[in-house]
Amino acid sequence: MENVICNVNGKLAEVIINRPKALNALNSQTIKELGEVIDDLSSNKEVKVVIITGSGDKSFVAGADIKEMRDLNAMEGRALGRLAQKVFSNIEHMPQTVIAAVNGYALGGGCELASACDMRLASKKAKFGQPEVTLGITPGFAGTQRLPRLIGKGLAKEIIFTGDMIDVEEAYRIGLVNKVYDPDELMDKAREMANKIASRGTVAVSLAKAAINDGLNMDTESAYKYEADIFGLCFSTEDQKEGMTAFIEKRKADFKGC
Known part of the structure; x- marks a missing residue:
């Protein structure tokens, strides 16, 4: 370069x-x-x-x-x-x-x-x-x-x-x-x-970025559904399990980005 x-x-x-x-x-x-x-x-x-x-x-x-x-x-x-x-x-x-x-x-x-x-x-x-x-x-x-x-x-x-x-x-x-x-x-x-x-949930941050960028180009109802889909998708990740478990256990989450 x-x-x-x-x-x-x-x-x-x-x-x-x-x-x-x-x-x-x-x-x-x-x-x-x-x-x-x-x-x-x-x-x-x-x-x-x-x-x-x-x-x-x-x-x-x-x-x-x-x-x-x-x-x-x-x-x-x-x-x-x-x-x-x-x-x-x-x-x-x-x-x-x-x-x-x-x-x-x-x-x-x-x-x-x-x-x-x-x-x-x-x-x-x-x-x-x-x-x-x-x-x-x-x-x-x-x-x-x-x-x-x-x-x-x-x-x-x-x-x-x-x-x-x-x-x-x-x-x-x-x-x-x-x-x-x-x-x-x-x-x-x-x-x-x-x-x-x-330090935050890697998948969550990336999906939130997509929700904001893509949702702004949709009508509001479609954007709401898109957000719900992304929100639901988070529950299939290890980051979600780690983040919520860490909260309950009162410790810092160790996110792996998956």
């Missing part, structure tokens, strides 16, 4: 977008490398939580690579959009929990990447935005679809139509960011949350 670093430490994996000279901008090679890493981690039964961040202290991902995009034709632009959409969708639907640790600029494709994660922790230096209209294009990595689902249609339209950046306080106020930390404690706090999630 030239532009993506993956470090696995027990139940946690840290994925780092590593193009600091380009503020970690996403070119097609970086997107492909990220896709390969995500595919490998998705099938890794030992990894329970994935943290995605950017190298350096200035940028999470400052957007897509404009130098690469400038001369694309319509079909090439569409292909780039579909490539990134597929990788980001795989992040959204991978069985592990995915935390974005946003350490600086999360603009354009960077905001779209963060939006595909299950939650976003940010440093006080972080800035978010979808500035594509200032370049004469629309968001193409699913920003017009995920952002309204995260913060509501009106706010998403304001951010996308103006192309303005918002600071981390505003991102937190509108629900785009879960937590805000000092820059030097961001990764420690991300790992702390990751370890907490990794």
